[in-house]
Amino acid sequence: MTSLWPRIEPLLAKVGKPARYIGCEDGAQRPVHGAGITSWLLVYPDAYEIGLPNQGLQILYEILNERPDAVAERSYAPWVDMEALMRAGSVPLFSVETHRPANAFDLLAFNLSAELVYTNVLNCIDLAGVAVRGADRGPDDPLVAAGGHCTFNPEPLADFVDLFVIGDGEEVVGDITDVVREWKASGRTAGSRAQVLRALSRVPGVYVPSMYEVAYEGGRLAAVTPRYPDVPERVEKRTISDLASWPYPKQQLVPLTEVVHDRLNVEIFRGCTRGCRFCQAGMITRPVRERPASQVRRMVSDGLARTGYDEVSLTSLSSADYSGIESVVGDIINDPMCSGQVSVSLPSLRVDAFTVGVATEIQKVRRTGLTFAPEGGTWRMRQVINKLIREEDLYGAMESTFSQGWQRVKLYFLIGLPTETDEDVLGIAELARNCVAIGRRHARNVTVTASVGGFVPKPQTPFQWFGQTTSAELHRRIRLLRDATRRDRGLSLRWHDPEATLVEGIASRGDRRLGPVIEDVWRRGGTFQEWSEHFRLPLWEESMAAHGLSIDDYVHRHRHPDELLPWEHISAGLHRDFLWQDWEDALAEAGVEDCRWTPCYDCGACTGYGIEHVVASPVPPAGGSQGTGQDLSTGGAVPVALLPSRVAQDVGLAGTKGIRP
Amino acid sequence: MKVRIRFAKTGKVRWTSHRDVARMWERALRRVRLPLAYTEGFSPRPRVSFGLALPTGHESVAEYLDVEVAEGGSGDMAGPEGTPSLEMAGLPGVLSEALPDGVDVLGAAVLEGRVPSLQHDVTSCSWEVEIVGVAPARMAALVEEALGAPQLLVTRERKGRQVTDDLRPAIISLGLLESRQAGTVLGTELATHPRGVRPRELLEALGPDLEAGVVRRTHQWIERDGARWEPLPPGATHAPHALERAS
Numbered sequence: 001m002t003s004l005w006p007r008i009e010p011l012l013a014k015v016g017k018p019a020r021y022i023g024c025e026d027g028a029q030r031p032v033h034g035a036g037i038t039s040w041l042l043v044y045p046d047a048y049e050i051g052l053p054n055q056g057l058q059i060l061y062e063i064l065n066e067r068p069d070a071v072a073e074r075s076y077a078p079w080v081d082m083e084a085l086m087r088a089g090s091v092p093l094f095s096v097e098t099h100r101p102a103n104a105f106d107l108l109a110f111n112l113s114a115e116l117v118y119t120n121v122l123n124c125i126d127l128a129g130v131a132v133r134g135a136d137r138g139p140d141d142p143l144v145a146a147g148g149h150c151t152f153n154p155e156p157l158a159d160f161v162d163l164f165v166i167g168d169g170e171e172v173v174g175d176i177t178d179v180v181r182e183w184k185a186s187g188r189t190a191g192s193r194a195q196v197l198r199a200l201s202r203v204p205g206v207y208v209p210s211m212y213e214v215a216y217e218g219g220r221l222a223a224v225t226p227r228y229p230d231v232p233e234r235v236e237k238r239t240i241s242d243l244a245s246w247p248y249p250k251q252q253l254v255p256l257t258e259v260v261h262d263r264l265n266v267e268i269f270r271g272c273t274r275g276c277r278f279c280q281a282g283m284i285t286r287p288v289r290e291r292p293a294s295q296v297r298r299m300v301s302d303g304l305a306r307t308g309y310d311e312v313s314l315t316s317l318s319s320a321d322y323s324g325i326e327s328v329v330g331d332i333i334n335d336p337m338c339s340g341q342v343s344v345s346l347p348s349l350r351v352d353a354f355t356v357g358v359a360t361e362i363q364k365v366r367r368t369g370l371t372f373a374p375e376g377g378t379w380r381m382r383q384v385i386n387k388l389i390r391e392e393d394l395y396g397a398m399e400s401t402f403s404q405g406w407q408r409v410k411l412y413f414l415i416g417l418p419t420e421t422d423e424d425v426l427g428i429a430e431l432a433r434n435c436v437a438i439g440r441r442h443a444r445n446v447t448v449t450a451s452v453g454g455f456v457p458k459p460q461t462p463f464q465w466f467g468q469t470t471s472a473e474l475h476r477r478i479r480l481l482r483d484a485t486r487r488d489r490g491l492s493l494r495w496h497d498p499e500a501t502l503v504e505g506i507a508s509r510g511d512r513r514l515g516p517v518i519e520d521v522w523r524r525g526g527t528f529q530e531w532s533e534h535f536r537l538p539l540w541e542e543s544m545a546a547h548g549l550s551i552d553d554y555v556h557r558h559r560h561p562d563e564l565l566p567w568e569h570i571s572a573g574l575h576r577d578f579l580w581q582d583w584e585d586a587l588a589e590a591g592v593e594d595c596r597w598t599p600c601y602d603c604g605a606c607t608g609y610g611i612e613h614v615v616a617s618p619v620p621p622a623g624g625s626q627g628t629g630q631d632l633s634t635g636g637a638v639p640v641a642l643l644p645s646r647v648a649q650d651v652g653l654a655g656t657k658g659i660r661p
Numbered sequence: 662m663k664v665r666i667r668f669a670k671t672g673k674v675r676w677t678s679h680r681d682v683a684r685m686w687e688r689a690l691r692r693v694r695l696p697l698a699y700t701e702g703f704s705p706r707p708r709v710s711f712g713l714a715l716p717t718g719h720e721s722v723a724e725y726l727d728v729e730v731a732e733g734g735s736g737d738m739a740g741p742e743g744t745p746s747l748e749m750a751g752l753p754g755v756l757s758e759a760l761p762d763g764v765d766v767l768g769a770a771v772l773e774g775r776v777p778s779l780q781h782d783v784t785s786c787s788w789e790v791e792i793v794g795v796a797p798a799r800m801a802a803l804v805e806e807a808l809g810a811p812q813l814l815v816t817r818e819r820k821g822r823q824v825t826d827d828l829r830p831a832i833i834s835l836g837l838l839e840s841r842q843a844g845t846v847l848g849t850e851l852a853t854h855p856r857g858v859r860p861r862e863l864l865e866a867l868g869p870d871l872e873a874g875v876v877r878r879t880h881q882w883i884e885r886d887g888a889r890w891e892p893l894p895p896g897a898t899h900a901p902h903a904l905e906r907a908s
Contacts, residue, residue, distance in 0.1 A: 019677045026761060254688065256674060256677045258681065305692070
């Protein structure tokens with residue numbers, strides 16, 4: 001296959017940021033294609049500078065390229081200026097390594113991190129010269145795959161994606177390669193596409209939507225039924241039991257041009273058991289699997305030496321909760337290699353003085369600002385969402401932050417949460433105002449930014465039944481906050497566009513009937529919808545109406561407890577009973593504790609898959625009850641698997657089926 | 662102590678910007694553990710200064726940067742008792758290894774004494790400009806016409822306002838170098854003061870329909886008192902002119 005580079009390069013003089021299309025990153029692989037080798041094109045359906053740092057994509061990129069029978073290259077959604085030139089010059093979507101056309105690969109595998117990229121997925125498939133609908137593809141076309149958090153409700157994309165990966169991808173990409181390699185060896189004959197898809201549907205963690213019949217009754221989903229007896233009724237997510245076995249990426253890509261998160265990223269654990277009820281990531285990635293501290297240290301020092309970065313981020317859903325955080329951070333700072341020029345960042349801080357102390361210690365270099373996420377404005381609200389931060393915790397953290405010389409603080413909040421009242425909304429202003437007052441005691445020019453986002457109920461969470469707050473109401477609540485904070489010096493209010501929140505809500509809990517809507521919006525030019533300059537609400541409203549679908553029904557309607565939800569044949573291991581109980585607890589304003597250090601609530605994620613929390617230390621991190629009043633000194637008594645663990649036991653998902661009711 | 666480095670930027674990497682190149686250098690300098698001097702303050706950065714920006718998409722075999730090395734630095738490359746003992750002859754190879762493909766170090770030398778900044782010091786640049794799909798005869802005519810014209814006006818946008826400049830005084834030399842399959846190659850030397858004229862502007866003045874292929878900066882020149890030299894010749898391990906001026 002010849003490279004498209006001679007046809008791409010003349011276009012580069014005419015587009016913005018041409019370095020998006022050249023590849024050449026440090027860490028980029030040099031794939032050698034050949035007969036018998038399954039080729040993956042890993043596509044991030046957004047701009048290069050957003051997609052390149054994606055850790056999930058980079059992990060799979062390395063794992064696949066390490067296999068002797070697979071190669072993987074990368075592609076990103078070309079920006080609109082480049083797309084126009086590509087279409088005018090009949091240049092198809094291409095990989096950035098060897099600049100091969102996308103349709104020369106066996107699989108096009110998309111990363112789905114957010115719903116608003118769905119139309120970009122269609123655009124990339126189309127730019128690849130492949131039919132956008134799975135039903136229209138032939139034996140010569142690549143298989144279109146997708147993974148990432150959004151696949152926990154894959155239905156809106158069921159018409160366009162041949163197979164979805166549910167859960168951790170590390171192991172399942174190998175299983176998929178095995179099936180596709182056989183298919184290639186058999187010559188990909190006419191009619192064989194349906195067979196390979198059926199074979200893939202038997203791979204644990206793989207969902208092939210075309211293998212299921214979907215029935216509606218009276219405008220409601222009635223049943224999702226496998227078409228064949230060997231196709232599973234419910235697809236269970238894949239979970240790697242031990243992060244220590246997967247020290248990836250080993251060669252993090254270092255881009256030549258500016259991207260987001262441009263630093264060394266080391267994942268210190270996966271999963272979170274804080275139990276925040278609005279948080280889909282925390283629900284679908286259970287249980288907690290910590291990376292051994294020694295491995296973290298090695299990945300940091302090797303990574304810094306190899307890349308030349310002067311910043312490392314220790315990533316996870318709640319990094320200060322890593323049980324060995326103090327010693328890991330201390331070791332990085334004291335490493336002579338870092339010699340005072342390396343800064344460490346924790347992307348998600350707990351709200352307590354201890355955490356601020358750690359942050360201050362590690363950001364001696366290039367100190368900018370600290371970000372906290374109380375999420376709710378009042379204690380009542382925070383009990384509902386199970387983000388159990390007391391005001392004293394927040395103010396203690398502020399005291400500590402400002403007294404240690406920080407001048408800027410950012411606070412994240414959600415509005416439109418279940419049971420939210422105006423008092424809860426105004427509580428946001430009150431909290432932020434008190435934070436400014438604390439700051440003023442230490443410095444004249446402190447800034448507290450309250451950043452407010454509209455809540456979108458997500459599948460596989462206790463809030464999946466909740467009817468999303470309308471954009472008109474979100475606007476009203478934002479106005480309430482604006483009026484309340486108008487005269488506050490040092491307090492700045494930012495908010496997310498409620499119209500974008502609305503569209504996210506359409507796709508979040510949609511079913512297969514949304515397929516034609518997504519296709520319609522794409523055909524009418526609605527790409528890059530997560531970019532405010534390209535976002536077009538009318539396209540969505542008109543397309544929903546044209547297909548006889550009601551936005552109210554999809555977004556604002558409270559789901560009935562007996563209703564079959566479109567994603568119930570996809571399982572994150574969580575029992576429906578657990579989610580419903582947690583929803584009732586939310587309405588009763590009752591919180592639950594972090595189950596890493598307390599007895600099990602039997603959510604299903606551990607017991608269902610025969611796995612456990614894996615922690616690096618028997619003692620919970622110092623300080624920071626996060627307001628639960630939980631006695632963390634007894635943490636060691638709780639049965640958790642300690643590292644070195646019973647290394648990577650074979651999860652054997654097939655064996656665990658049927659445990660679920 | 663200041664080290665001047667000459668490097669090339671060719672191939673795919675030419676599509677990166679001047680700022681991108683600055684970031685590549687920061688990472689590479691840290692990778693080879695050169696004991697860098699840092700700026701003071703909340704956001705310390707290595708003291709590195711680049712010469713004239715190369716427009717994105719152009720190649721060059723004559724890019725420069727000056728790096729301030731810490732006195733008594735303690736990196737791996739430091740000698741005994743913390744004194745930097747930089748081996749200039751070996752430095753280009755080590756640095757090229759740490760830089761992306763297409764960015765290659767051609768020379769490095771310690772600058773003695775006070776040396777003016779590259780931005781200030783360089784007076785002109787030589788370029789090779791490939792013109793796509795124009796016959797040599799027509800190109801020769803356009804060149805002759807331009808050289809014979811009393812002035813060559815181009816209009817550009819600056820801070821939201823239309824500004825008209827005469828390029829003619831900035832053209833130190835202009836001529837046809839060769840004919841390639843892709844087109845004709847122009848050779849030109851353009852002044853950098855009072856402002857750096859870009860090859861693309863020259864093309865615009867020559868003929869509005871001219872399309873540039875590969876554009877390559879081949880030299881940067883420092884001209885003073887009738888003498889002319891490069892900030893650092895390729896392969897250099899000493900900076901003789903810098904020494905001269907310091908004395």
